[in-house]
Amino acid sequence: MSGLVSRAAFASLALAGALGLASTASAQNYGGPRYGCACLNNETGTKINFRYQFGSQPMKSATMGANARQWICYDYGNGPRTSPPLNFQLDVDMTKGSAWTTYALTRIQSTAKSCAAIGKVGQYGVRYRANTNLSLIHI
Numbered sequence: 001m002s003g004l005v006s007r008a009a010f011a012s013l014a015l016a017g018a019l020g021l022a023s024t025a026s027a028q029n030y031g032g033p034r035y036g037c038a039c040l041n042n043e044t045g046t047k048i049n050f051r052y053q054f055g056s057q058p059m060k061s062a063t064m065g066a067n068a069r070q071w072i073c074y075d076y077g078n079g080p081r082t083s084p085p086l087n088f089q090l091d092v093d094m095t096k097g098s099a100w101t102t103y104a105l106t107r108i109q110s111t112a113k114s115c116a117a118i119g120k121v122g123q124y125g126v127r128y129r130a131n132t133n134l135s136l137i138h139i
Contacts (some may be wrong), residue, residue, distance in 0.1 A: 035109070036073065038106065044066065049063050052087060055083075055085060105122075106121060
């Protein structure tokens with residue numbers, strides 16, 4: 001009977017050790033890419049306006065110069081590698097008015113807040129819409 005107890009105790013220790021390794025491995029999954037990012041590439045040759053927010057955070061307004069690039073990144077911090085939804089709006093009216101249009105931008109994981117670090121899937125070109133006499137832009 002003592003052989004059974006020691007086998008059971010050994011099995012319990014082995015299971016506890018395996019669970020300990022599993023939780024250490026899970027904790028290590030928080031390493032790697034720290035940001036969820038998208039990159040805008042202004043191909044219009046003129047200044048553009050946009051705004052964005054992650055989840056319920058306040059909307060941030062931004063302006064981007066002609067032919068510039070701008071990253072939009074969510075910092076995961078030390079938590080899981082997920083981020084709240086990104087609400088992105090572009091002022092598509094290039095005349096004196098404004099017309100805010102919402103776009104769904106896919107974010108990808110990145111190791112840096114930099115357009116150079118963001119893969120092709122997360123790159124977005126802002127261009128003039130065809131046949132609009134340079135009055136409307138789009139992504």
